[in-house]
Amino acid sequence: MSLVTIDHTTCRRDGMCSAVCPMGLFDRDGEGFPVFRYSADQRCIACGHCVAVCPHGAVLHTALPLEDAPLVDHNLTVSVPALTQLLKNRRSVREFREEPVPEALVRAAIDTARWAPTAVNRQALHWLVIQTPSETRRLAGLIIDYLRRISTVEPRYAPVVAQWEQGKDPVLRNAPHMIIIHAPDDWIWSSVDSTIALTQFELAAVANGIGTCWAGYFMRAANGHPALREALGIPGDHSVFGALMYGFPRYRYHRIPPRQAARIELR
Numbered sequence: 001m002s003l004v005t006i007d008h009t010t011c012r013r014d015g016m017c018s019a020v021c022p023m024g025l026f027d028r029d030g031e032g033f034p035v036f037r038y039s040a041d042q043r044c045i046a047c048g049h050c051v052a053v054c055p056h057g058a059v060l061h062t063a064l065p066l067e068d069a070p071l072v073d074h075n076l077t078v079s080v081p082a083l084t085q086l087l088k089n090r091r092s093v094r095e096f097r098e099e100p101v102p103e104a105l106v107r108a109a110i111d112t113a114r115w116a117p118t119a120v121n122r123q124a125l126h127w128l129v130i131q132t133p134s135e136t137r138r139l140a141g142l143i144i145d146y147l148r149r150i151s152t153v154e155p156r157y158a159p160v161v162a163q164w165e166q167g168k169d170p171v172l173r174n175a176p177h178m179i180i181i182h183a184p185d186d187w188i189w190s191s192v193d194s195t196i197a198l199t200q201f202e203l204a205a206v207a208n209g210i211g212t213c214w215a216g217y218f219m220r221a222a223n224g225h226p227a228l229r230e231a232l233g234i235p236g237d238h239s240v241f242g243a244l245m246y247g248f249p250r251y252r253y254h255r256i257p258p259r260q261a262a263r264i265e266l267r
C-alpha cells in the first residue's frame with residue numbers, strides 16, 4: 001500500500017497537496033485526482049504539508065494520521081504588537097528565584113519547540129533537562145574545572161575561575177535548572193537544527209513566565225571535557241549543540257534596551 005492515498009469522495013482536485021509537497025511526489029491521474037507517485041515512499045520526508053494544507057481531510061498519510069493532526073484555529077491570532085514585544089522583551093535572565101519550575105511547564109515548552117524546523121524534517125534532536133538544582137550546581141563545578149585547565153592557554157577564562165573561587169557562579173548564574181540539546185555528529189545540520197529548536201523553546205518558555213539564558217561557558221566545555229560529557233551521559237556519536245539555564249526570573253524588566261541598527265543591504 002502506498003504511504004499516501006487520496007480519498008476520492010472528499011478530494012476536490014484543487015491540487016494543493018501536490019503544490020506544497022517539497023519533494024514534488026504527486027502526479028495527477030486522468031480525472032485530475034492527485035496520485036502519490038509510485039516508489040515515492042522512500043523520498044517522502046513526512047513533513048505533513050500535504051495533510052495540513054487539505055481543508056477536506058482527503059490526504060491520508062499512513063505515517064501521519066488525521067487524528068494526530070489537529071485542526072488549526074484560524075481565529076487564534078497573535079497581534080503584531082504583542083509578538084513584537086515578546087521578541088524584544090526576551091532578556092537573558094541571570095537572577096533566578098529559588099522556586100523550582102514545574103516539570104509540566106518545561107515539557108510544554110519542549111512540546112512547542114519540537115515544531116521548530118529541522119533540515120529535511122530530520123527531527124534528530126535529544127533534550128536533556130537538568131531539573132535538580134544540586135545537579136546544575138555540580139555541572140557548574142565541572143565547567144569551572146575545564147575552564148581552569150584551559151585558562152593556562154586561554155587566559156580570558158582566569159577571571160571566571162577567580163569569581164567561582166570567591167563563591168559566585170559566573171557560568172550557570174546559580175540557575176536552578178538547565179536544558180541541553182544533543183544530536184548526532186554525523187548530521188551536518190545538527191548545530192543549526194539545535195539552535196533553532198532552543199530559540200523556539202526559549203520563546204515558549206518566556207511566554208510561560210520562565211527566564212532563560214544561553215549557557216555559553218557550558219557549551220564551550222561540554223564537548224571538550226570528558227568528565228562533563230560523562231556526567232551528562234551524552235552518547236559517543238552525539239555532541240552537545242546548545243544549552244540554556246532557566247528558572248523563574250527574580251526581576252521583571254520595564255524597558256527594552258536599545259540595540260544597534262540592523263545592517264541591511266537592499267539590492
Ligand SMILES: Cc1cc2nc3c(=O)[nH]c(=O)nc-3n(C[C@H](O)[C@H](O)[C@H](O)COP(=O)(O)O)c2cc1C
Pocket residue numbers: 090091092093094170171173213214215216217218
Ligand atoms: C551563544 C550565546 C552564548 C551566551 N552565553 C552566555 C553565558 O555563558 N552567560 C551569560 O550570562 N550570558 C550568555 N549569553 C547571553 C548574552 O550575553 C546576551 O544574549 C546578550 O548580552 C544580549 O542580552 P539579551 O539576551 O538580554 O538581549 C549568551 C548568548 C548567546 C547567544
